[in-house]
Amino acid sequence: MAILSSPRTLAPVERPGRDPGRWLAPAIGLALSALYAAVSLRRHALLRTTGFDLGIFEQEVRSYAAGHWPTSTLKGPGYPLLGDHFSPVTALLAPVYRLFPGPGTLLVAQALLLGIAAVPLVGWARRVAGPGVALVVGLCFGLSWGIAQTVVFDFHEVAFAVPLLAFSLSALGAGRLRAAVAWAAPLVLVKEDLGLTLAVIGVLVAWRGERRLGLAAAIGGVAATLVEMLVVIPAINPAGTDTYTGRLGLAAVWRLPTLLTNETKLATLVMVLLPTGLLALRSPLTWVAVPTLAWRLLSDYPAYWGTSYHYSAVLMPVITAALVDVLGRRAVGRRARRWGLALGVGTTVACLLAPPHWLSSGLLDALRPGFWTTPEHVVLGHQVLDRIPAGATVAASNGLVPQLTARDDVSLLGATPLSVSRPDYVVADTTAAQQFPVGGAELRRLALGERDLGYRVVVDEDGYLLLAAPGR
Numbered sequence: 001m002a003i004l005s006s007p008r009t010l011a012p013v014e015r016p017g018r019d020p021g022r023w024l025a026p027a028i029g030l031a032l033s034a035l036y037a038a039v040s041l042r043r044h045a046l047l048r049t050t051g052f053d054l055g056i057f058e059q060e061v062r063s064y065a066a067g068h069w070p071t072s073t074l075k076g077p078g079y080p081l082l083g084d085h086f087s088p089v090t091a092l093l094a095p096v097y098r099l100f101p102g103p104g105t106l107l108v109a110q111a112l113l114l115g116i117a118a119v120p121l122v123g124w125a126r127r128v129a130g131p132g133v134a135l136v137v138g139l140c141f142g143l144s145w146g147i148a149q150t151v152v153f154d155f156h157e158v159a160f161a162v163p164l165l166a167f168s169l170s171a172l173g174a175g176r177l178r179a180a181v182a183w184a185a186p187l188v189l190v191k192e193d194l195g196l197t198l199a200v201i202g203v204l205v206a207w208r209g210e211r212r213l214g215l216a217a218a219i220g221g222v223a224a225t226l227v228e229m230l231v232v233i234p235a236i237n238p239a240g241t242d243t244y245t246g247r248l249g250l251a252a253v254w255r256l257p258t259l260l261t262n263e264t265k266l267a268t269l270v271m272v273l274l275p276t277g278l279l280a281l282r283s284p285l286t287w288v289a290v291p292t293l294a295w296r297l298l299s300d301y302p303a304y305w306g307t308s309y310h311y312s313a314v315l316m317p318v319i320t321a322a323l324v325d326v327l328g329r330r331a332v333g334r335r336a337r338r339w340g341l342a343l344g345v346g347t348t349v350a351c352l353l354a355p356p357h358w359l360s361s362g363l364l365d366a367l368r369p370g371f372w373t374t375p376e377h378v379v380l381g382h383q384v385l386d387r388i389p390a391g392a393t394v395a396a397s398n399g400l401v402p403q404l405t406a407r408d409d410v411s412l413l414g415a416t417p418l419s420v421s422r423p424d425y426v427v428a429d430t431t432a433a434q435q436f437p438v439g440g441a442e443l444r445r446l447a448l449g450e451r452d453l454g455y456r457v458v459v460d461e462d463g464y465l466l467l468a469a470p471g472r
Contacts, residue, residue, distance in 0.1 A: 021131050025122035028135070032142040033115025036151045039366050040107040043152060044402065046374065047381050047429070049103065051401025051412055052436055054154035056081070057090065058103050058405040064094035065101070073411045074401065076238070077421070083236030084243070086192040086228040087157040102406040106155040114150065114313075117163040118142050120170035121320050127174075128328030133341070140344045141320040143363060144275050145351040146312035152362035154402070156310040161190045161197075162317055168201060169285055169321035173328065177210040181217045188224035192233065192242075195225030196291035197314070204284060255298050264305045265297045271307050272315050274347040277340025280322035282331045289318040377462055381429060384464045388425050392472075395421055397428035397443055398436045414438040414446055418453060424469050426455060431463035 043049060051074050060070040060081050070081040070090070082088065097105050118138050126134035141147065150156065168183035184201045187194035198221030206214025233242040259265055272289070273280055280286045292314055296304040304311060323344070327337060352364050365371040381400070388394060390407040397413050404410045404427075411421045413428055414437045428447050433440035447465050448457075459466035 025119045028122050028138040029115045029119040033111045036111035037108050047378050049154050049402045051398045055401035055405045057155050061093045061097045064091040065097040080236050089160045089189045103402045110155045110159040113159040113163050117166040117317050120167045124170045125324045140275050140348045143348050144316050146316040148363045150310040150313040153310050158313045161314045166317040173325045177205045192228040195221040200288045275344050276319050276323040277343035279326045279340040280319045283322035283325040285322040285325050289315050384459050384466050393423040394425045395423040399429055424472050426467040428465045
């Protein structure tokens with residue numbers, strides 16, 4: 001990464017003027033949002049979304065919409081979600097959810113947030129490098145594996161952080177330092193670790209010239225993370241602790257050498273930089289990615305190390321902004337810029353076309369005719385779910401949970417014993433061998449084993465099980 005040697009290593013302040021291509025950025029953002037929404041909504045219709053995590057977030061937003069503190073029965077009976085992650089930003093979705101209750105509201109909101117993030121990045125790229133480069137930047141960001149993995153894995157609070165970072169770093173790169181801090185400050189309400197990201201932005205702002213403002217942002221960001229992780233979350237969490245900080249601890253120091261020896265971690269570092277053709281290494285903005293990479297790669301939880309799930313979403317606007325910064329400053333020669341952009345495009349295309357067992361983004365599903373055809377198994381699944389009345393308590397398998405969370409009180413089958421939750425209905429799709437927390441034959445055994453509690457089998461067809469409590 002670039003060494004912080006001089007404030008001039010960031011792109012100079014741009015002069016305002018007429019921009020004949022001002023619609024390019026919003027057009028790309030709108031197109032990306034439409035793609036994300038189409039893919040995520042269709043995946044939900046095909047029963048490919050899950051209780052962990054779409055169901056949890058819908059229960060959270062549903063709580064806010066009802067005027068309550070956020071809880072989730074999927075995490076445990078009456079589990080307070082602010083004691084899991086400090087993400088009060090999701091309350092912003094409550095008014096919309098009251099008008100349009102359902103998981104689709106969350107999925108569309110995420111699609112819009114991710115698409116909007118492309119607007120400042122593309123606009124900045126066009127001003128400093130021209131429309132052709134701006135188009136490449138927009139597509140490399142919007143179709144990047146980190147964003148795509150987020151789209152195809154339900155909804156997550158980090159969707160709010162993506163546009164905040166895009167606007168903040170675009171402002172920082174253009175020399176609008178106060179705007180950079182203003183856009184970054186709400187990150188402390190998105191997730192507890194993002195205060196450290198704000199702190200790095202604050203350091204860059206201070207180094208760029210706004211010392212008081214930058215240092216205030218840096219100190220405030222660190223303080224927010226410490227208070228949220230060491231005070232707020234443990235005070236709300238039923239166990240009196242922050243579950244996730246335990247995955248770091250002092251042992252993280254001894255895991256530092258693994259950054260150079262662990263293949264998964266090395267692959268993630270390379271994949272983060274490849275969409276920029278490695279050019280991002282020449283920009284100080286890349287330092288903003290360090291806090292997120294640090295807590296992930298130094299954790300003892302292997303799922304954080306790789307390229308799956310939503311964990312890399314916040315890294316994509318950072319490295320894209322770093323790329324635009326390098327292009328705008330002419331920090332490398334023309335040949336290096338061309339090769340870098342070509343490598344970035346090649347990486348994006350390769351990830352789009354990758355087979356499912358590797359790093360398939362899932363966005364190309366929108367172009368596959370079979371994606372828009374509903375299999376008979378899915379049709380039957382919706383028919384089974386329709387037999388459960390609204391307002392019931394239900395224990396459901398992970399893949400069926402988000403189909404019910406808008407209208408029922410849902411717990412996760414296999415997580416909370418039925419003898420404790422005593423739901424009105426039990427429903428499961430046992431065809432998938434791998435589910436969370438159990439799947440296949442084990443899920444079937446678990447459901448049918450509760451007939452001792454008086455449950456009767458209503459449906460047992462094509463892998464679906466529906467059981468009803470006595471009197472139902």
